[in-house]
Amino acid sequence: MKVNSGLRVPATYMLSIVREFGELLRDHGLPVDLAALEADVIAGQAQIEAVFPLIDALNDSIGPQWPVKASFAWRNQMHGALDVAMRSAESLGGALDILGRYGRVRAPFARIGARKTASERIVTFSPAIPMEEAHWQAIAEFILLGSMAMIHQATDNKLHGVRIDLPNRSFAHRRLLEDSLKVPIKFDGDAFSIHFVKVVCEMALPFADKVLFDATVQQLQAEASQLGNHDWLVEDVRLVLSRHGAKRPTAQVVAQELGLSQRTLVRKLAANGTSFREILDEHLRRRTSQLMQQGDLSLEAIAEELGYGDRTSFSRARRRWSKKRH
Secondary structure, three states, X not given: OOOXXXXXXXXXXXXXXXXXXXXXXXXXXXXXXXXXXXXXXXXXXXXXXXXXXXXXHHHHHOOOOHHHHOHHHHOHHHHOHHHHHHHOOOEHHHHHHHHHHHHHHOOOOEEEEEEEOOOEEEEEEEEOOXXXXXXXXXXXXXXXXXXXXXXXXXXOOOOOOEEEEEEOOOOOOHHHHHHHHOOOEEEEEOOEEEEEEXXXXXXXXXXXXXXXXXXXXXXXXXXXXXXXXXXXXXXXXHHHHHHHOOOOOOHHXXXXXXXOOHHHHHHHHHHOOOOHHHHHHHHHHHHHXXXXXXXXXXXXXXXXHOOOOOHHHHHHHHHHHHHHHO
């Protein structure tokens, strides 16, 4: 049984991407069932895991710069009440409060953090569920582009005192990112983040409207409440396993990292229709696939990397995973 996150993909973003790039993907003959994905999005059934093959296809056919070229999907009007609330806030600091508190309404698969130092305010973005680096890079860029589009509009394009930090990795499309984000970028950060000098957060916004702001915040609160009913425990377990890499922590170790007893972890996972063994199997299956794609490791080496005593036990595990997936 594959453990899905249960996190639905916002329809406005996905429909615009599928419909804009669909013909190009079909021309390339890439293995993505766009009709099925579009139907699931319209029905509100598409989960974030279903988007990963689409990201792979876009990376293959267009290149990793495709989020920059997808401005039709991250422009201001695509963000609904989030954009309206940020634009109608009294100050830039108030708009950033909205982004930090309700940004996940539009991006439930990301964690948006906010912290203050003596000199600046920092908004950070990290994945809420385990995903491959190429998938997170595309999604994080998309979120950054959308966030900055809303911030630029809220300040009537008079933004200053801001920089963006991106992880230290290869960005072949640096110039495109700089042109689209319209602020200085450092490419040697630890994470995807936006840094605002303290004084700029006091900037009064030209479109402040208390009545509109209060109404849209109420709408965002209702949407956030629905998202809050989602049980994040499965994602938290998968993130702990992802942090351990090739190691295989026990249920007790994972429970301790999550601040739970092993019995409580087992009970809560059962209530979600899964178990620690099923989540661990999915994690190991995914790690196996990643290691095999590297092409430079034998099955014996992969088995050893994943903590199996011999190739036979590793082969039995692979057969078990295959049966569960079918």
